[in-house]
Amino acid sequence: MVTIGALSYLAGALAQFFLTVLLTIRRPQSPRARWLILALALTGTWCALLALQEQLGLFSPPVLWTVELIDKCVWLAFLDKLLGENPGGPYPRRHLGTGATRAAIELLVLALAIYAWVAPYPEQSFPPSLPILSELVFGQVVLCVIGLALVDHFFRHARPDQRWRIKFLCLALGGMFAYDLCLYTNALLFGRINPDLWSARGAVAGMIVPLIAISAARSPEWNLDLYISRRIAFHSAILSAVGVYLLAMVTVGYYVRTFDGEWGPVIQIVFLAAASFALVSLVFSAHVRARLRVFLSKNFFNYAYDYREEWLTLIRTLSDARSGLSLEERIIFAIGRLVESQSGVLWVKEAAGDLSQRATYGSPPVEVAQLKIDDPMIAYMIRREWIVNLAELKTMPAAYDGLARPAWLSPESGAWLLLPLFRDESSLYAVLLLTESRAPIHYWDWEVRDFLKTAGRLSASYLALEDAGRQLTEAKQFEGFNRLSAFVIHDLKNLIAQLTLVVRNAERHQQNPDFVQDAFKTLDHVVERMNRLMNQLRNASPGAIPQEVDLLKVIKEVVAARRSELSEFVTEGLKSPVIVMANRDRLFSTFEHVVQNAQDAAGKYGRVTIRLEAQGEDRITIDVEDTGPGMSDEFIRTRLFRPFDTTKGITGMGIGAYESREYVRSLGGDVLVKSEPGKGTCFRIVIPRQMDSVHQGLRLEGKV
Numbered sequence: 001m002v003t004i005g006a007l008s009y010l011a012g013a014l015a016q017f018f019l020t021v022l023l024t025i026r027r028p029q030s031p032r033a034r035w036l037i038l039a040l041a042l043t044g045t046w047c048a049l050l051a052l053q054e055q056l057g058l059f060s061p062p063v064l065w066t067v068e069l070i071d072k073c074v075w076l077a078f079l080d081k082l083l084g085e086n087p088g089g090p091y092p093r094r095h096l097g098t099g100a101t102r103a104a105i106e107l108l109v110l111a112l113a114i115y116a117w118v119a120p121y122p123e124q125s126f127p128p129s130l131p132i133l134s135e136l137v138f139g140q141v142v143l144c145v146i147g148l149a150l151v152d153h154f155f156r157h158a159r160p161d162q163r164w165r166i167k168f169l170c171l172a173l174g175g176m177f178a179y180d181l182c183l184y185t186n187a188l189l190f191g192r193i194n195p196d197l198w199s200a201r202g203a204v205a206g207m208i209v210p211l212i213a214i215s216a217a218r219s220p221e222w223n224l225d226l227y228i229s230r231r232i233a234f235h236s237a238i239l240s241a242v243g244v245y246l247l248a249m250v251t252v253g254y255y256v257r258t259f260d261g262e263w264g265p266v267i268q269i270v271f272l273a274a275a276s277f278a279l280v281s282l283v284f285s286a287h288v289r290a291r292l293r294v295f296l297s298k299n300f301f302n303y304a305y306d307y308r309e310e311w312l313t314l315i316r317t318l319s320d321a322r323s324g325l326s327l328e329e330r331i332i333f334a335i336g337r338l339v340e341s342q343s344g345v346l347w348v349k350e351a352a353g354d355l356s357q358r359a360t361y362g363s364p365p366v367e368v369a370q371l372k373i374d375d376p377m378i379a380y381m382i383r384r385e386w387i388v389n390l391a392e393l394k395t396m397p398a399a400y401d402g403l404a405r406p407a408w409l410s411p412e413s414g415a416w417l418l419l420p421l422f423r424d425e426s427s428l429y430a431v432l433l434l435t436e437s438r439a440p441i442h443y444w445d446w447e448v449r450d451f452l453k454t455a456g457r458l459s460a461s462y463l464a465l466e467d468a469g470r471q472l473t474e475a476k477q478f479e480g481f482n483r484l485s486a487f488v489i490h491d492l493k494n495l496i497a498q499l500t501l502v503v504r505n506a507e508r509h510q511q512n513p514d515f516v517q518d519a520f521k522t523l524d525h526v527v528e529r530m531n532r533l534m535n536q537l538r539n540a541s542p543g544a545i546p547q548e549v550d551l552l553k554v555i556k557e558v559v560a561a562r563r564s565e566l567s568e569f570v571t572e573g574l575k576s577p578v579i580v581m582a583n584r585d586r587l588f589s590t591f592e593h594v595v596q597n598a599q600d601a602a603g604k605y606g607r608v609t610i611r612l613e614a615q616g617e618d619r620i621t622i623d624v625e626d627t628g629p630g631m632s633d634e635f636i637r638t639r640l641f642r643p644f645d646t647t648k649g650i651t652g653m654g655i656g657a658y659e660s661r662e663y664v665r666s667l668g669g670d671v672l673v674k675s676e677p678g679k680g681t682c683f684r685i686v687i688p689r690q691m692d693s694v695h696q697g698l699r700l701e702g703k704v
Contacts, residue, residue: 620689
């Protein structure tokens with residue numbers, strides 16, 4: 001069966017060896033770091049030997065005494081290195097580490113080691129149960145006193161700003177020497193070593209390891225670069241506290257049951273249930289966890305934040321659009337989390353210059369809809385680019401150039417921090433108000449301020465990008481509406497032109513039955529087109545849902561609509577429809593515009609020809625040729641399809657060609673133009689067709 005002493009020393013050995021390996025793989029260059037590793041390794045070896053001795057009794061007393069003496073000597077040498085090379089102390093170099101002092105300590109250790117080997121021992125002669133050699137014990141007491149004196153001198157003579165780095169190391173070494181002093185002083189008084197003190201010694205050696213690790217991590221001049229995970233430290237602290245709490249409650253419950261007679265078991269159950277409820281409440285309390293997190297950051301780490309973890313969490317929070325929170329709420333939550341604040345308000349600068357409340361998080365008791373840009377508090381933050389700590393403003397107004405607390409923040413509001421969010425230098429984009437922290441932040445310094453400023457700048461960039469995206473979306477919506485309006489106006493212009501032509505000829509031909517019949521057909525066509533335009537305006541997405549359209553029928557309707565300006569109309573080879581997938585009205589407008597432009601270019605005595613042909617099995621080409629003056633390549637390349645660029649003066653809008661080409665391209669086709677000055681122009685419209693349509697050719701000719 002394993003003894004309690006063996007388990008205690010085994011735990012101490014494992015802890016010492018773990019820290020030894022951890023520091024060794026960092027490859028330290030500092031002599032102090034190497035001495036520390038050597039001391040830890042020797043203490044681990046000594047604990048391992050005693051664990052084996054407690055369980056198996058393998059070693060003789062001289063071996064164990066010698067290893068312990070060498071271990072203490074190395075720890076004293078490590079303290080000597082700290083005293084001699086510590087740049088923070090005011091004393092001269094090697095003030096305590098003189099050659100005579102070191103030589104005396106080394107001679108004492110050597111004498112005790114020799115005495116351990118030459119002194120007579122009983123057959124069963126090692127602690128804890130048998131008489132001990134008082135000379136060896138007295139030597140151990142002297143070494144412990146020297147160790148305590150060195151630890152005290154090292155801590156008291158360190159600079160105050162350096163003590164937070166070394167205080168846990170001093171606590172660990174002082175505790176180790178003090179425990180040994182208590183152990184061996186007790187042995188001198190009673191003539192034998194106390195077995196309980198002896199068995200617990202290994203566990204004490206293991207308990208000092210975390211303290212040494214903290215000081216090693218806090219001392220960059222040791223070149224150890226030791227990293228301790230804050231998350232592991234936080235959860236380990238919680239588990240340790242829970243364990244101590246449960247142990248205490250079980251102990252109290254045991255004594256309650258033992259000494260309260262017949263009521264004892266009932267009282268014990270009630271007590272343990274109440275203790276469990278209290279434990280659960282504490283563990284799940286955000287306030288308690290926040291205080292523990294602040295305590296660990298303040299006392300166990302070089303810096304207030306684990307910047308890698310915090311930065312990744314900040315970015316992940318700001319970009320998590322699936323959280324159900326708006327970006328503004330995520331900004332309040334993410335920055336508030338850095339200082340344990342659980343609520344806040346965000347004001348964002350508007351186009352007019354003032355700041356309007358954009359979002360709140362956590363129900364802060366602040367109801368301010370707008371902040372004036374010329375408010376003294378806002379002007380101060382812009383001028384100084386400074387975070388205003390309202391608690392600090394109250395106690396140290398001189399640090400804020402005599403700035404007064406703003407009237408729009410009442411003392412009952414719980415307001416704590418006013419953080420300006422700058423997108424770039426001196427360009428204020430928003431102001432964030434955070435309420436009081438769940439745990440007092442005692443380390444409010446440059447590190448916290450700079451981290452909050454950096455987080456604020458990142459948040460401002462996220463806000464600016466979202467606002468720019470929102471503005472771009474709105475601009476695209478307005479652009480789509482404006483384009484639709486322009487196309488509708490263009491179609492209305494054509495319809496008005498047709499009605500104008502009817503009105504102009506009505507006086508001369510009103511007695512002509514054929515004219516009256518054509519006029520009614522024109523009016524019917526105009527009404528139908530107007531109704532379709534109204535549908536387009538309601539849907540705001542003309543052509544979004546294509547359907548099967550007979551292309552030949554559409555071209556016939558275009559020719560019929562332009563009949564008043566065509567003296568002759570001939571069809572050849574028309575036997576079956578050609579089906580394409582398109583919006584009928586948009587397709588009609590496209591061909592009507594191209595034909596109208598061809599007629600305008602050809603003039604009164606020119607000629608316009610429309611030709612439809614199959615191109616392979618899946619495409620149809622429609623050529624619209626005119627005998628007009630033609631266009632140069634530069635005009636076709638730079639101006640023909642440019643929107644709102646027209647050669648027709650105030651009668652044209654410059655969007656017909658552009659709209660026609662864009663719509664044909666949306667169908668998967670294209671508009672090609674071939675023209676030469678003085679030789680006319682040919683518009684070729686290429687459109688995909690349905691595969692089951694019959695391949696037929698149509699030749700339409702008309703003289704103007």
